[in-house]
Amino acid sequence: MNKKFFITACILFCLSSLIFGQSTLVNKYLTAANTEYSVRNNEKAYTYINIVLDQYEEDTVPDNALLLAEAIYFDYLSDVKKTENVEAFQDIQRNLINYEYLASDRLNKQLNSVTNFFLEKSKAEEAALAQKNAEKAAVAAAKASAEVTASAAAEATAKATTEAISAANEEIIKRFENISQEQLKQNQELQTSQREMLGNMLSEIQDSNQESSKKTTSLIVILLCIAGFLVLIVSVVVVVTIKMGKRQQELFTETLRVVSEMQRIPLEAADSLRLADVYSGMRAIEDAGRPRQKVNTDFEEKEVDDKLRAELRELATACEKEGLKIDKATKRKNNSKNVAEMVFKIAQHMGLGEYKSMLYFCASMVYDIGFLRIDPNLMEAESLTEEQKYQIRSHVRAGSAMLDFVPEKFRPVFLEATLMHHENLDGSGYPDGLVGQQIPPIARMIRLVESFIAQISKRNYRGIFDKETALEELRKHPEWYDQEIVDVLDKLI
Numbered sequence: 001m002n003k004k005f006f007i008t009a010c011i012l013f014c015l016s017s018l019i020f021g022q023s024t025l026v027n028k029y030l031t032a033a034n035t036e037y038s039v040r041n042n043e044k045a046y047t048y049i050n051i052v053l054d055q056y057e058e059d060t061v062p063d064n065a066l067l068l069a070e071a072i073y074f075d076y077l078s079d080v081k082k083t084e085n086v087e088a089f090q091d092i093q094r095n096l097i098n099y100e101y102l103a104s105d106r107l108n109k110q111l112n113s114v115t116n117f118f119l120e121k122s123k124a125e126e127a128a129l130a131q132k133n134a135e136k137a138a139v140a141a142a143k144a145s146a147e148v149t150a151s152a153a154a155e156a157t158a159k160a161t162t163e164a165i166s167a168a169n170e171e172i173i174k175r176f177e178n179i180s181q182e183q184l185k186q187n188q189e190l191q192t193s194q195r196e197m198l199g200n201m202l203s204e205i206q207d208s209n210q211e212s213s214k215k216t217t218s219l220i221v222i223l224l225c226i227a228g229f230l231v232l233i234v235s236v237v238v239v240v241t242i243k244m245g246k247r248q249q250e251l252f253t254e255t256l257r258v259v260s261e262m263q264r265i266p267l268e269a270a271d272s273l274r275l276a277d278v279y280s281g282m283r284a285i286e287d288a289g290r291p292r293q294k295v296n297t298d299f300e301e302k303e304v305d306d307k308l309r310a311e312l313r314e315l316a317t318a319c320e321k322e323g324l325k326i327d328k329a330t331k332r333k334n335n336s337k338n339v340a341e342m343v344f345k346i347a348q349h350m351g352l353g354e355y356k357s358m359l360y361f362c363a364s365m366v367y368d369i370g371f372l373r374i375d376p377n378l379m380e381a382e383s384l385t386e387e388q389k390y391q392i393r394s395h396v397r398a399g400s401a402m403l404d405f406v407p408e409k410f411r412p413v414f415l416e417a418t419l420m421h422h423e424n425l426d427g428s429g430y431p432d433g434l435v436g437q438q439i440p441p442i443a444r445m446i447r448l449v450e451s452f453i454a455q456i457s458k459r460n461y462r463g464i465f466d467k468e469t470a471l472e473e474l475r476k477h478p479e480w481y482d483q484e485i486v487d488v489l490d491k492l493i
Contacts (some may be wrong), residue, residue, distance in 0.1 A: 009326055028053045033069055042076040052094060058101050059380075070102050074110050081114045084121065089114060093342065124235055133230045273450075311407070312358045312371040316365075318405050323365040330379055331373050335453065341365040342449045342492070343442070349488050359410060360442050362416035367446050370399030396422060396431050421446040426479035444482045448474060451481070452489065467493050 034047035049069045053061065080088045095411075096102065096111065107364065157395030170478075245396055302308065344361040352360070371379070374395050399418035406414050420443035423429035425436055455470035465473065471493075474486050 023445060027054055030065060033072065037068065037072050037075070040075075042072060042079050045072045046076045046092075053099055058099075061101070066102065069099070070104055070107055073102060074107050077107075077114050078479050079109045081117050081381075082119075086118060111430065113383070118257055123304060130231065130234045133227060136227075153180045155343030180331060234425065272445075286328070302355040304354045304358070310357070312355075312362070315362050315406065319362045319365040322405070325364065326368050326371055327462050329374075329376055332457070335457075336365045336368075338453055339367070339449050341447060342453070345492050346445055346449070346485060346488050347441075348493060350485075359413045360445065361415075362410070363414045364446055364449075366399075366403075367417040367450075368395065368399065369402050372402065373398040393422070393430055396420075400460075416440040417446055421450065423447065424480040425482065428479070440447065443484055447487065448481045448485050 016280050028050045029048045033045045033052060036045035036048060038043070049065070049072050049241065052065055053069060056062075056065070073096070073257075077089075077092060079085075082090065093111075259332070304312070323340070327333060327335050341363050342358055343364040345361045347357040374392060378384065378392055381388065384392070400415055403411055403414050403418070420434060420439055421430070423434040423439045423443060424447075425439065425444075427433045427435040452470050452474060455465040455473060456467055471486065471490055473488075474481050476484065
């Protein structure tokens with residue numbers, strides 16, 4: 001027995017040391033990131049904050065780490081833009097895909113600004129390269145033109161030489177007309193020889209000029225082909241760059257969708273935490289001997305005068321304060337206000353008067369007040385035991401006992417909201433398995449609106465639905481949701 005106890009103690013000690021050591025290391029890097037950021041060393045701060053973010057799952061990152069990471073990424077993007085560091089910018093893009101929860105309005109604007117800067121820089125470099133290639137082609141063309149001019153000059157010189165030799169020969173003939181026939185014959189032979197030599201020279205010069213002209217023409221054609229090929233390559237690079245940019249944006253969007261789909265589970269799994277039969281007895285025992293709250297499910301519309309309106313405003317202020325506490329406990333930012341505002345709009349659209357609509361608005365802000373008595377750690381658990389599910393469901397009973405701040409004349413509607421907002425039309429809900437019209441309008445509205453907001457909001461058990469898909473999911477379950485209210489919600493959004 002002592003041996004088992006000793007081994008167990010050692011294991012617990014090692015685990016606690018490991019967890020404490022990891023926590024200490026994370027805090028060390030978080031402090032280092034904050035220190036480097038404070039002295040404007042954004043590159044090191046960026047490295048340290050990434051190490052910190054890698055230690056957490058998305059929904060467990062502390063708020064201080066999120067705020068510091070967003071600020072570091074924002075300033076580091078400015079540094080990357082100033083230094084024109086493309087590799088660092090690409091690294092930031094990759095990390096923002098991994099840590100997409102860092103995205104904020106100003107960070108997205110900064111990212112778009114830096115992206116546009118690098119695109120403009122790329123375009124400018126490509127334009128400069130094209131200009132440089134065009135200048136080279138122009139120089140080559142000018143050189144070729146000069147060679148052609150030189151060839152023409154050589155041909156003109158040869159022609160002038162020929163004319164000069166001919167003139168000289170004619171002069172010689174005139175001078176020696178009186179010479180003897182033999183000398184004349186010799187002169188004629190010499191003249192013939194000279195003409196042949198001159199003809200050979202001219203032939204060689206012409207052949208050389210023709211060959212040079214062909215080479216020049218070929219060189220010009222080659223240079224023009226090279227220039228055209230370079231222009232074609234530049235055009236292709238520009239088009240490919242633009243397409244790659246669009247493709248990267250599409251891939252980024254697709255990545256976000258895939259991440260959402262990977263985490264998504266069916267609506268039934270997210271929306272039903274039904275108790276096993278073993279706990280039905282526990283609820284019966286819990287309710288035994290306790291008088292049920294009498295709920296007024298049908299109250300008359302009243303004319304709202306200045307006094308009643310002031311009372312309702314005071315009630316709304318008190319409910320708003322409690323709603324903030326509930327949202328903090330359940331980690332659902334602005335959930336109370338969002339549900340209350342949508343219920344208010346539905347009530348008005350369905351023809352309810354100012355009195356009922358205002359009471360529905362106030363009650364919808366505190367319908368989950370029972371969660372203030374539930375262990376907050378249960379709200380973050382990835383999986384729940386049947387007993388934990390039972391504890392969570394007990395919030396509807398607990399909430400009915402936490403309405404002392406509500407005046408007695410308004411309390412019946414609040415009891416309907418807190419006790420019955422998890423009842424389903426087919427009787428499969430809780431705590432009492434009410435059916436159809438046994439469920440009051442306020443409870444039916446909250447049941448539907450809460451599910452709708454949960455589907456379009458980020459939760460740790462699934463991804464995000466768009467509004468149209470969320471409505472389709474609600475229509476798939478007429479056994480749970482009042483379809484008349486679904487139709488009203490469809491018109492409102």
